[in-house]
Amino acid sequence: MEWDWAFVIEILPTMIEGVKITILATLLGSVLAAIIGLGLAILRRSKNAFVSKPVGFLADFIRGTPLLVQLYFIFYVLPDAGITLSPLVAGVIGLGLHYGTYTAEVYRGGIDNVARGQWEAARACNLSAFQTWTRIILPQALPPMIPALANYFIAMFKETPLLSAITVLELMNQARSIANYNYRYIEPITLVGAFFLVISLVSVIALRWLERRYGRIEER
């Protein structure tokens, strides 16, 4: 079977529709993962074992099981409990929850990197727990985490094709429907691959820049 440029031009508008959804899902998923990760990291540090242990187990459980199955769980099981979500919302929650457990580790590393003296100084200044976190710890812990977080957001971007399994019409799903409709797989699937490759190569360069700008956690 030959590569057909005319067919590529013909399917390009449909593919671009898919690209929009792919990027939207990645952005929303990243925001959610950033928030969930921070929550998990802080809860995991709790002194109360009844909080830290279950949260730790939950995070390990989510990290040890496939995203695809979690997406099915959110998409098929939750409606039985009365919670019906649109495919995109279910997909974004799945991505955010799954990668939230990874970003939690990044936060944990970043928070552990803040020197002990900072905690003690905050205590000596009689700051509340909330003030300590928002004024002292997080402003110092966050910048070095930025490259590591970005790394996981790129990884999430590459996992978005899984959303096609729960009928989200993102890039991969558009490509598959084009392929099934026209019985031509080579162009759509290759285009999807090329698109991800280009974005990943660009993001690797962006990541190097972030690392230069903010440093890496290990080096500090």
Next chain:
Amino acid sequence: MGQWAGYLQLILEGALVTIKLTLMGSVLALIMAFIAGLGRISRFRAVRALATTYIEFFRGTSIFVQLFWAYFVLPLFGFSLTPLQAGVLALGLNVGAYGAEVVRGAIKSIGREQYEACIALNFNRWQSLRHIILPQAFVLMLPTFGNNAIELLKASAVVSLISLSDMTFQAQVVRAQTGSTLMPFLTILVLYFLMSSVISAAIRGLERYLTRGLDGVRS
């Protein structure tokens, strides 16, 4: 309760396929990781370029796209693969690319003095790699290899989408037949978690075995 036993058996049959896929994929990934990782630090520019291309290509596109490409596009070039072969190939090559960076990083992290000692002992490149560098580097690689194996196990769920009857596929079959959603999906989530726990326990055990007697020696 009787019917669940039948459905559970269906899921366990899928679990066997998942385990088989993970094992075969891990073996391929390990081989690719060493070939490409050593290729990255080769003396020859062409070998380095080839290894870098392989790594960037497979890390840059997602496993899902690679699997579909292997299953649907490769036959058009005359390579017909069964779903299992396509799954092992895509998983092994994908995770192997991640593993290659681990191999390279571990070898690079071995101190200069070890290389100098090899020169002093008049070892050739292969001998120093085989007897001095790799035994030390391998221990450093193990924890990340364990994580990679867990990533491979998780990624193997994707093969259900090219109609390979792994655990996820069987759960979908049970869902279609019974209409029950909680039981099949919760069961396989727990089974996946058990499998990844086994992998991380095995890697920890292997690490302890390989570093026995080295307490305080390793930096």
